Amino acid sequence: MSSFPASNRTYQIIHDAAKRGYAVGGYCVYNTDGVLAVIRAAERCRSPAIIQVFPWTLHFQGRHFIQFIASAAHGATVPISVHLDHCLQPSDADLALDCAFDSIMVDGSMFDEEQSIAYVKRIVEKGREKGITIEAELGRMEGGEDGLPKIEGSLLTDPKGVKSWVERTGVHFLAPSFGNVHGPYPQGGAEKWWQVDRYVSMLDRLSYRRAHYGRLKEIYEALGPQTPLVLHGTHPCSDDMFKTGIASGIRKVNLNRTVRNGYMNFLSEESGKLELTQLQERGVQIYSEEVERLMVVLGSVGKA
Numbered sequence: 001m002s003s004f005p006a007s008n009r010t011y012q013i014i015h016d017a018a019k020r021g022y023a024v025g026g027y028c029v030y031n032t033d034g035v036l037a038v039i040r041a042a043e044r045c046r047s048p049a050i051i052q053v054f055p056w057t058l059h060f061q062g063r064h065f066i067q068f069i070a071s072a073a074h075g076a077t078v079p080i081s082v083h084l085d086h087c088l089q090p091s092d093a094d095l096a097l098d099c100a101f102d103s104i105m106v107d108g109s110m111f112d113e114e115q116s117i118a119y120v121k122r123i124v125e126k127g128r129e130k131g132i133t134i135e136a137e138l139g140r141m142e143g144g145e146d147g148l149p150k151i152e153g154s155l156l157t158d159p160k161g162v163k164s165w166v167e168r169t170g171v172h173f174l175a176p177s178f179g180n181v182h183g184p185y186p187q188g189g190a191e192k193w194w195q196v197d198r199y200v201s202m203l204d205r206l207s208y209r210r211a212h213y214g215r216l217k218e219i220y221e222a223l224g225p226q227t228p229l230v231l232h233g234t235h236p237c238s239d240d241m242f243k244t245g246i247a248s249g250i251r252k253v254n255l256n257r258t259v260r261n262g263y264m265n266f267l268s269e270e271s272g273k274l275e276l277t278q279l280q281e282r283g284v285q286i287y288s289e290e291v292e293r294l295m296v297v298l299g300s301v302g303k304a
């Protein structure tokens with residue numbers, strides 16, 4: 001048996017993606033329909049997957065719901081891990097360490113740099129005792145998601161500082177801030193805001209964005225494959241942009257509204273017309289088809 005962190009499920013899933021040059025989806029779910037949709041899509045596509053929840057779930061549904069997700073995910077016929085996204089409150093991180101998570105994203109963006117390092121490092125050390133790996137954000141992404149405060153103005157990750165920050169905190173996966181925005185994207189979309197490619201047109205070279213071009217690639221080059229990168233801010237995001245991100249070292253792609261809009265639309269149109277059993281069965285089917293589509297885009301199909 002391998003030792004930690006190689007023994008950890010999220011670590012194995014993300015490092016397989018790093019080794020074979022694809023990305024795995026981190027699918028944000030809120031209810032049993034979401035859990036079933038991801039597991040069924042992953043099994044049909046023979047794809048690895050990561051099911052993730054926000055701290056909201058910890059409070060609203062509680063640890064027994066996390067236990068349900070973990071037993072369903074770990075009982076699947078393909079590798080699926082369970083992850084907590086954006087753990088802002090230290091008290092939530094402590095609670096999460098006692099739940100059935102494989103990995104936790106620690107978000108220290110509320111703190112100053114030294115406090116943030118201390119927070120992340122403390123959870124990394126506690127996670128090691130429990131066999132839980134840690135993702136963290138360096139810098140600060142703009143926007144907001146369910147139950148999280150809305151952030152105004154981003155703080156971009158400095159490629160020069162990433163290596164020492166990862167060493168000081170001991171994190172296993174890094175979520176960089178390179179112009180990505182928590183959904184929905186402002187005008188121009190991911191195509192305008194991401195700073196991924198150093199080879200740009202003359203027009204862009206002359207623009208204010210010049211200084212930031214190539215940031216994601218520089219972060220990837222500074223860290224190497226041992227610290228895989230995580231993409232936040234994917235709503236909406238074209239298939240081409242996902243592929244551009246993967247070419248720049250992204251190995252985990254967080255997906256929320258992008259894969260559940262069809263399900264939400266179906267519920268809003270059909271609830272009140274169908275029995276709950278039919279609503280759930282057809283809802284899960286629609287949801288899982290969207291997840292499958294993204295598994296194709298990310299290249300995780302057939303990798304399990």
Ligand SMILES: [Zn+2]
Pocket residue numbers: 086182232233254
């Ligand atoms: Zn995020």
